[in-house]
Amino acid sequence: MKKFIILFITTFYFVGSNAQEKQPNVLIFYIDDLRAELGCYGSKTAITPHIDKLANDGILFNKAYVQQAICAPSRMSMLTGLRPETLGIHSIFTPLRKVHKEIVSIPQLFNKNGYKTVSIGKVYHHASDDKNEWSTYFEKEQNIYYKPENIEILRHLKEEGKPLKGPAFENADVADDAYKDGRVAKYAIETLRKLKDDKFIMFVGLSKPHLPFNAPKKYWDLYDKNNFEIPSRKKPEDAYRLALSPWGELKAYSNIPGKGNLDDDLTRNLIHGYHASVSYIDAQIGKIMKTLNNLDLRKNTMIIFMSDHGYKIGEYASWCKQSNMEIDVRIPMIISRETDHKNRNTGKISNALIESVDIYSTLVEVCNLKGAPKTDGKSILPIMENPSKKWEKAAYSVYARGKKIMGVTTTDGDWRYTEWRNSQTHEILGAELYQHKNNLLSYKNLSGNSDFTSVEQRMKKLLEKEFPRDINPFLQNDIPRNN
Template structure:
């Protein structure tokens, strides 16, 4: 149940409370960013932000899909609790979000750019013009910072919370300067098949990552120009992973791991890093904590303010993830739990072949997946990657530090039996708290029922 927050006293008025600026990419694999080890993309603005703030090396989304991830971010709830456990889903009527919590604390709370947040009663945001909302436009116009600047400057007696949500590098990959990334010179990540078509598509993807980085620079420059930089908590997220196979729409690290950076002048130590486990559900209660509000009742997440301030090196014991493939493809429910040492995945229909409609249809005219599959007929490496994508075992268990590519499945290895069981139990317990029956949730009928109910 949601409870209104008390009115703040004069000494806790707007001037003493920080503004909040959250900048988010769209389908940006965290490991492409320079400060997270990226070897290709030029991301000077994001890397500078990391140098001035705190890098979260272990931050996650519960679902590697745009809509559920954003609902988790704004509500502080896991997908089954908000009601948005499918892509293009909606949160349950009566659900409260960051837009309620911070408004009650005297903040102006807005979004510029991609929304994917409905119904309006759950997300009563101020619409701030400037960034494109449609993530699948091929010829997107350059952002206009005027609206963001106005939002930052108006009503100086009230602090602001602004979510700037880019549509880059969501497919189609048409923005930025792909000529800066000659395909033959790229260092292909281990998860990508090596064909001319893959390299060409990857070049365009990297160009959009750099396009997003430029946008980050423009927004941060505006924050400086409006005189708000020293009293603003800035947080940046890369959202979920790319639309290449094995990223978005999976529970693999490449999909659910988000690149998270925070800067707070005078509060966060510049150039610092943390291995604390956090996830999107923790961000809303953290922002309420930053704003001086009381603990938010009845949310899944919990504040990691102590991690931001360097008072604690740990936050969670486990991070929880899930995937419902409907309506993006045939049923293929996945659940996962991640600890500081291991990443456990339970594929609930392991005898099924994974199918995702955008990939198989060659959305936006892409042919790289077809060429990749053709090469798999003659190449062991490409065949392994294709088979890994389509045919998955009932259980996957990976060592986080020593197997970042997640190619060495430890499930079935007796040496890791005890640790595997711990993670199985943790996942089972979490699913029970979520009233998540698993397989029955990932069906067309259930999706339709939940969607229209919400």
């Protein structure tokens, strides 16, 4: 009888341990407007020690892409595992639940599987999508200015009935939690302490380096603005007329001129502010990771670090995102698990083509979730276990210009091919072919160049695999095309 009891206890222990390993905690750092301007991605200017350490403890994905380079569609695509063309939503103004009440999101699926689900900071773009999907939800906070001259600007704008868009940057000498991302870190730390004995998925939505570039002075002081180079203002030759946006998002701020290129001094100030904001959120990540380790949660927590899209800080004489250019659709992504140490995958770089829409399926497999719906993504767990594994031949993105023109684009890792189509006639209004084998930027549209006919034909076939000419990319599809 005694042997039976010992055997039962031992069996229970190992079954319990395996179940625990199959359902790890998940911590997702979801960053706004962050391009791969990080030390671990080879940046010569960014100071990001905590993110770099996370990359050294996991796998850095060098070819990760979003499905649309703008906040709302990109985030709802990631959180549902469905592409914008499946959801039928391409506008920043349309909340997910206004169109789809039936779709099961990541937090809803985790809720059904017994997880505590936490949203802190900016996760969905729209608060109306956020509020009812989490067991713990923190409201998004507004941008705050502290310098007297900036407060005065806001007062005048309010008196004049104008939008309250102050200057595009500020460097007040304040503590980290004076600005909202410092408070996000504070809430995350407090919540981790409360949930240390529970199974959880936590999204930490850090808003910087989104405009305005408001960050404590000590992060600005890490950099000398005179050391920043002014990006080339050259635009891609022969690009489609709507390939780039007029970057009205930046022009809406009070100290940004409404027309023309920005002068070198203002450009450097903005680049300085972008870098300061990146170092600011890096410090917040460091605090949260320290707490995770101190609570002994690191060993059973998968960490995902990612952005909602890329960003331009003056390249192509343009700013912000809102395009199909490589610099806008490519994102930094790092995934780190303790099993990476056992598999000797720490510090590895994967050049596999992966998409943010793959995160949903990946979480389902890693966390052994039941009742998952069909999605457009594909679990990248095989890449996490073997970073050099051959993977998909292409990644896809879209960007709409109004309601009548859709840009559809694909990359094979070396080339990017884009078509701009009339949504009703399916006529190709313009095509772009850019080489990106060794460069993030490309200044010559090679579409129609006879020297690259075979490349263009191959890329065109890849594009039409996801975006057939006889299907209107504006219209939603009822059933995801991939499992």
